[in-house]
Amino acid sequence: MSIANGIPDIVIGRLPVYLRALTNLAQSGKTNTSSHELGRRLGISSAQIRKDLSHFGEFGKQGTGYNINYLLEQLRAILNLEQEWRVAIIGAGYLGHALAHYQGFSSRGFRMAWVFDIDHEMVGKKMNGLSVQHIDQLKETAKQENIQMALLAVPTTAAQAVTDLLVDAGIKAILNYAPINVEVPADVEVRYSDPVVQMQHMTYYLKPELEVLATLSRD
Amino acid sequence: MSIANGIPDIVIGRLPVYLRALTNLAQSGKTNTSSHELGRRLGISSAQIRKDLSHFGEFGKQGTGYNINYLLEQLRAILNLEQEWRVAIIGAGYLGHALAHYQGFSSRGFRMAWVFDIDHEMVGKKMNGLSVQHIDQLKETAKQENIQMALLAVPTTAAQAVTDLLVDAGIKAILNYAPINVEVPADVEVRYSDPVVQMQHMTYYLKPELEVLATLSRD
DNA sequence: TAGATTGTTAATCGATTAACAATC
DNA sequence: TAGATTGTTAATCGATTAACAATC
DSSP: OOOOSSSOHHHHHHHHHHHHHHHHHHHTTOOEEOHHHHHHHHTSOHHHHHHHHHTTOOOEETTTEEEHHHHHHHHHHHTTOSSOEEEEEEOOSHHHHHHHHOTTSGGGTEEEEEEEESOTTTTTOEETTEEEEEGGGHHHHHHHHTOOEEEEOSOHHHHHHHHHHHHHTTOOEEEEOSSSOOOOOTTSEEEEOOHHHHHHHHHTTSOOOOOHHHHHTTO | OOOOSSSOHHHHHHHHHHHHHHHHHHHTTOOEEOHHHHHHHHTSOHHHHHHHHHTTOOOEETTTEEEHHHHHHHHHHHTTOSSOEEEEEEOOSHHHHHHHHOTTSGGGTEEEEEEEESOTTTTTOEETTEEEEEGGGHHHHHHHHTOOEEEEOSOHHHHHHHHHHHHHTTOOEEEEOSSSOOOOOTTSEEEEOOHHHHHHHHHTTSOOOOOHHHHHTTO
16 A cells, blocks of 8 residues: 555545445436435445545535536546556456456446466467466566556465566556465555455454354353 | 444454464464564554454463464454354356355355355356355245355346345345445445455556646646 | 563554534 | 535544563
């Protein structure tokens, strides 16, 4: 995570969530909303939403709230989503396959048109119309096609080594699906997507089963 | 997210990350570590790690740090991971397919042995050996098999309706992969996994391309 | 013993919330 | 106008960090 240039990273992290909620509201036919309505939908306070937005300007009107399309435009500009970002999928396994077929990227600012794998057997195979390339070609392709981001969907054991290749290829943002923390230079963004971390977060709040083990451990 | 019973939710959220890092350290053959080493790996301060752990007890020794296996055991106990949690995959599309084939669940406390879909055409098909069931069977199966958690991998348009079915079936924790905030009763945990939200968080920090549009918008 | 590292306290830092004047 | 809602300030609340006595 970058050191935020004045604006807290936790605020930046909420903007895509606002963007998503506003998009959903717009699709349901609404043209206006308020910090209260948005907050209710997201389970956060209206004050927090207004405060977050106030870091970037004034986007609403007293009495009537926010024009959804206008606020969407502004959020897209803030998040640098006025351009299309080019993203490589690294790893042509089941997860890479699912990512290559996911329909939700292009409408939200991302072009996923490249798949790489280290296995020569996979090279040339098609994934949703995309031809799998060998990872050795990454650097050249990344430069040519101006790829700045990668989704890392390789086995845990390969994650750090492949990350090093991504960095060497000039990739500046990595979403890592492998359950391991990778090291990168300070100018490279890394975020993590590990379902088990999220699931284990939830089990803390769940009622454990009553079972023999529980009884035994009471001694 | 639950209201934490005294212990901040943000602390709970870091425990699975500690658990993961410690597991990786153990696998690399180490038996001991320190808050400094762990912090360096995770990019957080050693003080924060010690403070987080201090909410639950004393797990280390002055001078020598932490026994990795002991700390792993303690963290598993805190996160209710001494039992195996049973988890249903909802949606037999590409993502459901990838989840059904993912090898990383069982070793970390989760048994993924059930796949449901709303499409009758999918019912009976096999996914990594699992027979896809119709969503109408969810409630009965969930009770019988004591399923408490679900991974929601259905289209956005179906997410809320299917969530209602999950809640009705007694599911108490949902990891939602659809890019929409769903409403649930207060006793149900929901967390989100939306790659685009993470990617849009990163684009904020990336240098936008220089392009004609950028020049024009400077006026 | 000397060095290392814990657990904890107090201080600092930062984020959230409540409240309200401004104004649509 | 009356009602609604913004943007912002100040107060509150909470999280992080620095420092260190205790002790392995």
